[in-house]
């Protein structure tokens with residue numbers, strides 16, 4: 001059975017107190033809605049439709065980046081969850097299969113749960129994901145008759161008797177797409193909120209002789225984000241899970257609670273992650289690599305047995321080959337560092353290619369920006385860059401070439417050559433002593 005995902009994400013999220021639409025707030029370095037999408041993706045959906053409203057343009061741009069196949073439709077006015085689903089009609093034209101409705105602000109409904117939901121469609125026309133709520137509060141209640149779901153009643157519209165039900169609606173629903181669209185078209189808004197409730201499709205279905213049932217999951221999977229406090233709590237949960245997963249996959253985290261992951265971080269087996277490391281989005285660390293304390297990595301690739309840090313910053317586009325060594329207070333950006341190459345101290349290497357086993361001394365700087373354009377630096381294999389070399393790009397240093405300490409390299413250095421580009425030293429006998437004596441004399445005069 002082919003699957004379509006419909007992710008509801010039109011809400012403003014008033015309680016976030018933000019100019020950003022709620023689903024664009026970050027969790028694990030990814031927009032909130034991407035988490036629902038990521039779990040839904042395990043169902044291998046043939047189509048994905050995001051129903052956006054507030055800040056739809058931002059949502060669309062972010063969705064494109066995640067997967068260009070996603071369709072974003074705009075719900076101009078937020079008239080309710082049923083109305084939101086109806087907006088997916090055109091995007092689902094010609095689609096034959098089941099639709100799964102997810103909420104963009106609910107990041108933890110897992111793949112296994114969604115698989116059970118879809119599986120249950122074999123025994124009912126509509127399947128709702130419910131949960132036993134510790135405190136049912138204002139959730140919609142699932143009114144069951146045996147294992148049949150007869151209707152969902154919203155808290156506002158519920159009788160005291162119905163409010164006593166603890167089985168609640170998560171919002172996740174699965175039905176054949178065509179049926180779902182027919183059902184939402186029949187839902188009215190004659191209720192306490194004056195909204196078109198998606199939940200009303202259960203009663204409409206039953207009037208049509210269709211069956212509905214519920215599958216349940218742990219309440220933790222249904223956690224929705226409405227406030228910054230809830231987002232922070234979700235981040236805590238996300239991080240705890242990411243750490244457990246990294247360890248389960250064979251990474252050594254010396255102080256797990258201090259390591260910060262993104263949703264797409266990949267850490268290889270036997271990689272060692274020291275305390276206080278931040279993995280911003282887009283990082284892959286291969287087996288056996290070691291990330292030393294207080295390093296910040298973003299959108300980069302660290303190959304086997306490479307060592308990074310302590311206090312290193314790998315910025316987007318950094319590629320470290322096997323066994324490369326990046327030491328303390330080194331920043332690398334958009335650069336390939338060859339196998340076994342070393343940049344061990346206080347350096348900036350940007351827009352560069354560094355050959356295998358090259359050695360960049362302390363304080364090496366690639367001067368890659370002329371104030372208008374960026375230029376590349378190429379350093380050959382086994383080249384030796386003396387400490388405090390300024391490499392004024394575009395510039396190439398050949399294989400096995402050397403630059404002497406303190407050089408400002410503005411022209412290419414041929415392979416095997418030694419470049420000396422610094423002022424020659426002059427020693428003036430006794431001048432230091434005379435110089436300071438004069439300064440002291442001036443100061444003494446002023447003091448009077």
Ligand code: UD1
Pocket residue numbers: 008009010011012051053075077078079080081082083084103104105138139140141152154168169170171196197198199224
């Ligand atoms: C909804 C359910 C309720 C359930 C609860 C679980 C309905 C009528 N009620 O209530 O049974 O217990 O979720 O959290 O479905 N949205 C749109 N467009 C709209 C309205 C909502 O995209 O016009 C989106 C929101 O951005 C949000 C989701 O749908 O992601 C749910 O909307 P929300 O207003 O939070 O519904 P609840 O009142 O919480």
Ligand code: MG
Pocket residue numbers: 224
């Ligand atoms: Mg809600």
